[in-house]
Amino acid sequence: MTQTAISTKQKEEVLILRPTRGWGSLNLRELWVFRELIYFLTWRDLKVRYKQTVLGAAWAILQPFLSMVVFSVFFGGLLRVSSDNVPYPIFSYTGLLPWGVFSKALTDAGRSLVNNRTMITKIYFPRLVIPLSSVLAGVVDFLLAFVVLLGMMWYFDIRLTSNAWSLPLFLLLALVTALGIGLWLSAMNVLYRDIGYIIPFLTQLWFYITPIVYPSSKIPEKWRLLYALNPMVGVVEGFRWALLDTDTAPGPMVTVSAAIALVILISGLFYFRRMERTFADIV
Amino acid sequence: MSDLAIRVESLGKEYRIGQSPERYRTLRDSLVKVVNAPRRLFRSAEKREDSTIWALREVSFKVPKGQVLGVIGRNGAGKSTLLKILSRVTEPSEGYAEIHGRVGSLLEVGTGFHPELTGRENISLNGAILGMKRAEIEAKFDEMVAFADVEKFIDTPVKRYSSGMYLRLAFAVAAHLEPDILVVDEVLAVGDAEFQRKCLGKMSDVAQEGRTVLFVSHNMSAISRMTDETIVLDKGRLLMRAPTREAVDYYMASGFSQTGQRTWEAGEIPSEAAPFQPIALRLYDTKGRVVDTIRSTEPVSVAVEYALNAPITGLRVGIYLVTMRGEYVLTSFDTDNPEMFERFGVRPAGHYVSACTIPGNILNEGRYVLGLNASSFRVKRYFQEEHALTFTVDGTGAPGMQWPEARLGPVRPLLEWQIEAR
Numbered sequence: 001m002t003q004t005a006i007s008t009k010q011k012e013e014v015l016i017l018r019p020t021r022g023w024g025s026l027n028l029r030e031l032w033v034f035r036e037l038i039y040f041l042t043w044r045d046l047k048v049r050y051k052q053t054v055l056g057a058a059w060a061i062l063q064p065f066l067s068m069v070v071f072s073v074f075f076g077g078l079l080r081v082s083s084d085n086v087p088y089p090i091f092s093y094t095g096l097l098p099w100g101v102f103s104k105a106l107t108d109a110g111r112s113l114v115n116n117r118t119m120i121t122k123i124y125f126p127r128l129v130i131p132l133s134s135v136l137a138g139v140v141d142f143l144l145a146f147v148v149l150l151g152m153m154w155y156f157d158i159r160l161t162s163n164a165w166s167l168p169l170f171l172l173l174a175l176v177t178a179l180g181i182g183l184w185l186s187a188m189n190v191l192y193r194d195i196g197y198i199i200p201f202l203t204q205l206w207f208y209i210t211p212i213v214y215p216s217s218k219i220p221e222k223w224r225l226l227y228a229l230n231p232m233v234g235v236v237e238g239f240r241w242a243l244l245d246t247d248t249a250p251g252p253m254v255t256v257s258a259a260i261a262l263v264i265l266i267s268g269l270f271y272f273r274r275m276e277r278t279f280a281d282i283v
Numbered sequence: 284m285s286d287l288a289i290r291v292e293s294l295g296k297e298y299r300i301g302q303s304p305e306r307y308r309t310l311r312d313s314l315v316k317v318v319n320a321p322r323r324l325f326r327s328a329e330k331r332e333d334s335t336i337w338a339l340r341e342v343s344f345k346v347p348k349g350q351v352l353g354v355i356g357r358n359g360a361g362k363s364t365l366l367k368i369l370s371r372v373t374e375p376s377e378g379y380a381e382i383h384g385r386v387g388s389l390l391e392v393g394t395g396f397h398p399e400l401t402g403r404e405n406i407s408l409n410g411a412i413l414g415m416k417r418a419e420i421e422a423k424f425d426e427m428v429a430f431a432d433v434e435k436f437i438d439t440p441v442k443r444y445s446s447g448m449y450l451r452l453a454f455a456v457a458a459h460l461e462p463d464i465l466v467v468d469e470v471l472a473v474g475d476a477e478f479q480r481k482c483l484g485k486m487s488d489v490a491q492e493g494r495t496v497l498f499v500s501h502n503m504s505a506i507s508r509m510t511d512e513t514i515v516l517d518k519g520r521l522l523m524r525a526p527t528r529e530a531v532d533y534y535m536a537s538g539f540s541q542t543g544q545r546t547w548e549a550g551e552i553p554s555e556a557a558p559f560q561p562i563a564l565r566l567y568d569t570k571g572r573v574v575d576t577i578r579s580t581e582p583v584s585v586a587v588e589y590a591l592n593a594p595i596t597g598l599r600v601g602i603y604l605v606t607m608r609g610e611y612v613l614t615s616f617d618t619d620n621p622e623m624f625e626r627f628g629v630r631p632a633g634h635y636v637s638a639c640t641i642p643g644n645i646l647n648e649g650r651y652v653l654g655l656n657a658s659s660f661r662v663k664r665y666f667q668e669e670h671a672l673t674f675t676v677d678g679t680g681a682p683g684m685q686w687p688e689a690r691l692g693p694v695r696p697l698l699e700w701q702i703e704a705r
Contacts, residue, residue, distance in 0.1 A: 018379035124371035
């Protein structure tokens with residue numbers, strides 16, 4: 001009886017359930033109400049990721065590190081790809097860092113809805129929580145890999161520049177892009193399982209159109225703005241500028257990248273919200 | 284402030300049949316559609332390619348605050364769809380529902396449990412998924428662990444749990460949810476008798492605290508124990524709303540349960556069965572209707588229909604009765620009686636029905652499996668199917684029903700007791 005007494009004291013919430021049509025509102029406030037769920041799902045993804053592995057979280061470091069070694073030998077050493085006057089290992093690693101967080105977030109978010117289908121068909125919560133927490137879980141891997149970068153910079157005797165304050169902004173740009181694409185892919189994946197096959201292919205192609213193994217200065221001047229339509233161009237060049245003070249200070253290219261990233265995110269949010277009401281029926 | 288907890292007005296849900304989980308649309312199909320789109324413009328009256336079904340249609344009812352309302356109906360009647368709409372998992376296609384207060388839904392226990400996480404971690408996670416605040420989870424943590432009885436294993440990954448422990452833990456989290464309105468699907472259909480008893484007890488507590496509960500079950504005695512009023516759904520429509528006793532009687536009597544039979548097509552009979560040819564296995568209630576739910580208190584007839592394409596010497600046709608958990612209750616053959624054994628030494632070719640009656644007041648409530656066997660002892664087993672048919676025994680009116688508890692054991696006879704003062 002005490003329970004009813006308490007609930008009558010509070011302002012009663014009335015919920016109306018009816019069919020909705022067309023483009024709904026984003027209702028991001030609800031996401032805030034469910035912030036603890038975002039936290040718990042992120043935490044679950046982290047906890048589970050390296051369970052029953054021998055090397056555990058070392059994988060977060062090994063992947064970019066070994067890629068860097070291979071790239072340095074082949075592209076830096078044998079092919080002599082220019083690297084904006086920075087030692088090639090550092091050059092490629094500063095590209096691999098944001099790339100790693102981006103491709104991981106994109107892949108995980110893209111598959112997240114289908115992987116969590118049991119939750120979706122049994123419990124109500126804003127579906128956005130799922131791709132969002134997949135993206136957030138990738139940030140921890142990034143931080144681990146970042147520690148290795150600091151070690152490498154010490155080894156090559158490169159000081160942190162005064163631009164370093166802007167790093168979180170570029171990281172945010174990478175996450176926004178990944179979330180935007182992830183929203184599109186995850187919602188489409190519910191409907192079309194082809195997306196599961198497209199994701200690895202997409203990230204592979206995307207890797208080559210991003211200046212990771214080569215500098216964007218290789219791109220002819222007149223094509224650069226077009227090139228920057230890939231938001232990861234702005235992210236990688238921003239990282240190099242912030243860490244190594246290369247000539248790629250934020251300018252028109254980063255502006256274009258950021259604008260595109262925002263367009264992808266907002267359109268992704270609307271598409272996701274529109275599709276979300278049928279997720280439980282189709283997934 | 285109104286006294287209503289739930290109001291449902293001409294609620295309907297339409298599913299496209301092509302949307303079943305087994306058949307995904309592929310990108311190619313959609314591309315083909317886009318390519319064909321201009322052509323379709325010229326054929327405006329073209330029929331829609333996807334056929335649809337209404338899982339729920341024109342359903343309206345109200346639930347006042349504090350009521351425990353039962354929902355019954357056979358499979359596909361729309362019970363789960365109704366609960367899914369009310370718990371916001373899916374949207375209605377027409378009509379609307381109005382819900383006053385916080386809804387907690389229990390469509391499944393253990394949603395979001397991860398096998399690699401420990402019991403402790405899964406409690407936090409599952410609590411958050413069910414909508415509890417972190418402080419709430421922490422405050423109730425010890426209570427949940429005690430309820431689930433897994434203190435020793437709380438820091439072990441749940442993949443190492445026995446299925447019973449897993450279920451208990453999952454239910455413990457769900458049971459400590461404190462919403463204004465609780466929506467519960469067949470969660471009690473799983474687990475052993477002890478677990479079911481615990482669940483039912485907890486559910487009664489919730490009901491007695493004055494909360495509104497919507498309770499879906501196939502278990503008529505659980506419905507009878509828990510609820511005062513019940514709605515009956517059939518093929519997506521609301522057939523009746525009545526005091527639970529009336530609704531249950533109506534449901535049981537209207538021959539809803541027509542699946543109480545197993546028939547064999549020529550193609551599914553193995554060739555080594557010849558010359559024995561099974562045709563059907565059926566369950567009849569006292570009024571001669573084929574049923575899949577029988578009352579514990581009433582007798583039930585089991586009939587095996589078959590054909591012999593050649594005479595068989597020493598044939599015996601019989602049944603196994605097994606509980607859902609795999610315990611054998613009995614085995615019985617049509618020539619068990621020596622007299623019958625003499626008479627049917629050689630059974631000539633022909634069309635037969637072997638039937639027997641399981642008396643009332645024998646079987647406990649629960650689900651049972653009937654198996655079929657046709658053999659000649661030590662000569663040949665012509666045909667055997669251990670899982671031919673399942674049926675439910677409803678405990679209403681069975682001995683000892685005055686105590687709302689699950690009885691252990693597959694039989695529930697009414698024994699003659701004497702009580703003497705000495």
